[in-house]
Amino acid sequence: MTPFIRTVRGDIDPAQLGFTHLHEHLIGRPLDGEPDEDLYLPSEERAVEEMRLFAAAGGRAVVEMSPADYGRDAAALKRISEATGVHIISVTGYIKGKSAEPLASGKTVTQIADEMIRDIHEGIDGTGVRAGILKAGSSKNKITDTEAKIFAAVAIAQRETGAPVSTHTEAGTMALEQVTLLREGGVPVERILIGHLDRLMDWEYHVALANTGVTFGYDQFAKEKYYPDKTRIEFVVRMVLAGFRDQLALSMDIARKSYFTSYGGGPGFTFMLERVVPWLREAGLSEDDLDALFVRTPMRLLTIDRQE
Ligand SMILES: [Zn+2]
Numbered sequence: 001m002t003p004f005i006r007t008v009r010g011d012i013d014p015a016q017l018g019f020t021h022l023h024e025h026l027i028g029r030p031l032d033g034e035p036d037e038d039l040y041l042p043s044e045e046r047a048v049e050e051m052r053l054f055a056a057a058g059g060r061a062v063v064e065m066s067p068a069d070y071g072r073d074a075a076a077l078k079r080i081s082e083a084t085g086v087h088i089i090s091v092t093g094y095i096k097g098k099s100a101e102p103l104a105s106g107k108t109v110t111q112i113a114d115e116m117i118r119d120i121h122e123g124i125d126g127t128g129v130r131a132g133i134l135k136a137g138s139s140k141n142k143i144t145d146t147e148a149k150i151f152a153a154v155a156i157a158q159r160e161t162g163a164p165v166s167t168h169t170e171a172g173t174m175a176l177e178q179v180t181l182l183r184e185g186g187v188p189v190e191r192i193l194i195g196h197l198d199r200l201m202d203w204e205y206h207v208a209l210a211n212t213g214v215t216f217g218y219d220q221f222a223k224e225k226y227y228p229d230k231t232r233i234e235f236v237v238r239m240v241l242a243g244f245r246d247q248l249a250l251s252m253d254i255a256r257k258s259y260f261t262s263y264g265g266g267p268g269f270t271f272m273l274e275r276v277v278p279w280l281r282e283a284g285l286s287e288d289d290l291d292a293l294f295v296r297t298p299m300r301l302l303t304i305d306r307q308e
Pocket of ligand 1: 023024025065253255
C-alpha cells in the first residue's frame, strides 16, 4: 500500500503537496439561518482567480473545509483545481449543530458514518470527486446531542478510512472535550486537527491541548477583529520554543467576499506567503521551521496510509 493524499483531482504522492493552507473556503454558503451576503462565496471564476494569485505567490495546496452544511460543491472544486494546478482537498462531515441539524438530526450515527465513508471511498453527491478529510464541530461552550452524534460518526469513518479529522470549535471553546470524544471513538491523536484555537488566546489552555498530542490550528490569520496577527506570531514562536512546532497548523479561513482579492477585497490568499511568512522569519523562525509548519505538518496530517 502506497500512502497517498486524496485530492479532488485524484490521489497524489504526499511529497507533491507543497505549501498548504489547512483550513480555507473557496465555494461556500452558510446554512445556519443567519443570512450574511458577505459569507456567500458563489463564484467559481473568482475562486480560480484567487487560486492563481495564491499559486503565483508560491501556494500549492488548500484544504477546502466547506462540507454539506456549508454549500459544498465538489465538482466546482475539481474544475478550480484543474484550471489552476492548486491541489484542493475536499471535506465530508458537518461544521456544527446549528447548520447540521436539518441534515443530520434525523439520522443514526451509523447512517452518518456511512455517508462519510461513501464520500471518501466513492465520491461526493455522485460526482466521483472524493473527500480527503473528515469534519465535525461544536457550539460555543457546549456540544449538542447532534454534534456528539456527528463526532461519533466521524470516529467510525476515521477508523474505517484512515482519513484525518479536522474540527470546528466555536470561538475556540470545547477543544479538550472534542479530543476526548474523538479518542473515546478510537481516533489516534496523530490524526486529529482541532481548529480555530486562535479565537481564544489562552496559553495554558493551548498547552493542555498540545499535551494531548493533537495538532491544532492558528487558522484565523489576518482577522484582526479577533486578535492582532502580532499575538498569533508570538504564540507560534512560543509553541515552537516549547517543542510543539510539529503540532501547529497555520491558515486563514477567510470565507468572505470582503477578504478575497478576486471579489475586490483583501487581504486575499497571498497574505500568508507575502506577509506572515516574513513576519515569522523576523520573529526568529528558521527555514526548517517554516517548512515544518506549511509543508511537513499538512503532508503528515493529510496522508492516508490505508488499504480500502
Ligand atoms: Zn472554516
